Amino acid sequence: MTLRRTLLSGTAAALVAMAGSAAFAQDMAGPNGEQLAENQTFTYRVLDEFPSIDPNLIEDVEGSAIGRNLFEGLMNQDSEGNVVPGVATGYEVSDDGLTYTFNLRPEAMWSNGEPVTAQDFVYSWQRAADPATASEYQWYMGLMAIENVDAVMAGEMDPSELGVTAVDDHTLEVRLTQALPYFPQMVTHTTTFPVPQSVIEEHGDAWTQPGNMVGNGAYVLEERVPQERIVLTKNENYWDAENVYLDTVTALIINDENQALTRYLAGELDQTDMPAGQFPRLSEEYPTEAISVPNLCTYYYNVNLTDAGLPALQEASVREALSLAIDRDVIVDSVLAGGQVPAFSLTHWATAGFEVPESDVMSMTQEERNARAQELMAEAGYGTDGEPLEIEILYNTSDAHRSVAVAIGQMWQQTLGVTTTLANQEWQTFLTTRGEKQYPGVARAGWCADYNEASSFLDIMQSDSGYNDSGFASEExxxxxxxxxxxxxxxxxxxxxxxxxxxxxxxxxxxxxxTVFMLDDTIKGWPLENAQDNWYAKDLYRVAGE
Structure with a gap:
């Protein structure tokens, strides 16, 4: 996907939520027969403000989590990442693989009580592909190979010509220009979720504000305080509301990982990312709460290959030297220490059906990599005995990103004689700077698969990709x-x-x-076997403590 990036809302509010759920919890057991707690709330920490919670405009991991709770697409994922019914009960595929017919459940409703229809999906998909919407994820619609999508995105055809049709209220037909075996996985992504046309037309950009927003997910937007919190409450009009246990879901925006951990240990949070390097200690002290599981995301640095980038970085040999001089074992074992794996490729090693191609660099020792890096840098005329080279490392504000940048800066200095400066920006400003390629050196990036297939990684490096933030262009x-x-x-x-x-x-x-995080013992249902770490609050519940 996808880009990887205060106090509780009040004691009184928490008590009200607990009181409201008490009768329910006393009479109900969890899905596995556990005794439910009276307090059916879940509070978790996010690093930065959400750029958008409009499904067609969401572009980051945390925004996608909110989107999956406020809205529901044609299909969902289960705890192991398998595609399961959402608004659609299922689908049929034509023999040539070019036509998908989704059957929508008649009981699906918007949070205002109106029915969810196939036309709601048609409107949403046309809106996402329409250049007037200016969606950062418009390119994803192109990846779906929908009939006429390229012409629509280019402004050459009207969005109404997109190959998606409401056959009737509960039947959606999608026509593709080429067969995509992973297409059902693609419709679990927020960009493809339905949005309410009448609400958007009434409120415009303000439709995502509390009191205006209408969704079809298991939760509704109760409160949003920028840079502080988002609060979601159970949607009683959700088609499967009787099987939704949590009454309230709160995302607190806390920029400091260590502060978040302190608040987690104080009982203010049920889940938080772990500060870099602390997994060994915390897993020993809290063995049932400290969690590390593989996640289909890759951490990398973009190198600016445009005219705004440093001249030295336009040379592939210099870029290769910088890559070789990064001691990835030190990064994953000493700086992060949370089960991460060194990466020499963009596509994650655990991606279904993919095998990372062999490379000489993978079999080298770090000493051999450093020696080769020094040779390349000397040949290019930079470094210890050549022209001085200073590189800025841009990252979004985070202690973990800073720790990685500091370590890499030291490696480049010691091995290559390259000096670095660090620059950090808050998330939304950072996304703009990186997306517009206005950084002179390298910029931190993290890409998470939108679906479990190699193209979800590799597509972002195509010349016309909206997330090709290095400016790389290769016809081959x-x-x-x-x-x-x-x-x-x-x-x-x-x-x-x-x-x-x-x-x-x-x-x-x-x-x-x-994914390295702390999770309260009483919260159950987290999808630890979903390699994409796509979680749905509707599947979580709190059990009674001992």
């Missing part, structure tokens, strides 16, 4: 990715594309993520 690469979309076995093509990235170094892969 684009051609390989285009060919892969119709290939019976795309793996060899994916590997060739990956090899181009590994040879050209427009990005510097650093590590493959693990």
């Amino acid at each position: 690469y684009d051609s390989l990715m285009a060919e892969a979309r119709t290939a019976e076995d795309p793996l060899p093509l994916y590997q060739q594309a990956e090899e181009i990235i590994m040879a050209e170094h427009p990005i510097l892969p650093i590590y493959f993520y693990s």
Whole structure:
């Protein structure tokens, strides 16, 4: 997907929520027969303010989590990442794989009590593809290979010409220009969720504000305080409300990981990301609460290849030297220490059906990598015995990102004689700076798969991708990715594309993520076996403590 990035709302409010759920909890057991707690609330921490909670405009991981709670798409994911029914009870696929017919459940309703229809999906998909919407995720609609989508996105055809049709209120037909075996996975993404046309037309950009927003998910937007919190409450009009246990879900925006951990240990949070390097200690002290599981995300640095970038960074040999000089083992074992895996490729090693291509650099020792890096830098005329080189590392404000940047800066200094400066920006400003390629050196990035298939990573490096934030352009690469979309076995093509990235170094892969966090013992239902870490609050519940 996708980009990877205060006090509780009040004691009185918490008591009201607890009182309201008490009778329910006393008479009900959890899905596995556990005794439910009276307090059916869940409070978790996020790093930054959400750029948007409009499904068609969401572009980050945390925004997607909010989107999955306020809205529901055609299909959902279960605890293992498998595609399961959402608004659609199922679908049929034509023999040629080009037409999908989704059957919508008649009991699905908006939070205002109106029915969810196939036309709501048609409107949403047309809106997402419409250039007038200016969605940062418009390109995702193009990846879905919907009939006429490229012409619609280019403004050459009206959005009404998009290949999606409401056959009737409960039947949605989608026509593709090429068969995509993973298409059902793609419709679990927030960009494809329905949005209420009448509400958007009435309120405009303010439709996502509390009191205005109408959704079709398990929760409704109760409160939003920018830079502080978002509060969601149970949607009684959700079609499966009787099986939703949590009454209230609160996301608190806390920019400091250590402060968040302190508040978690004080009982103010039920879940929080773990500060870098603290997993060994916390897993020993809190063995049932400290969690580390693989996650389909890759952490890397974009190198600015545009005219706004440093001249030295336009040379592939310099970029290669910088990559070689990063001691990834130190990053994952000493700086982060949370189960992360060193990365030399963009595509995550655990991606379904993918095998990372072999590379000489992977079999080298770090001493050998450093020696080769020094040779390359000397040949380019920079570094210890050449022209001084100073590189700015841009990252969004976070202690963990800063720790990684400091470590890499020291490696570049010691190995290559390259000095670094650190620059941090708050999330929304950072996204703009990086997206407009207005950083002179390198910019931190994290990409999480929108669906469990290699193209979800590799597509972002195509010349026209909205998230190609290095400005990399390769006709050969684009051609390989285009060919892969119709290939019976795309793996060899994916590997060739990956090899181009590994040879050209427009990005510097650093590590493959693990999701490392603290989770209160009483919260159950977290999808630890979902490699994409896509969680739904409707599947969580709190059990009674001992």
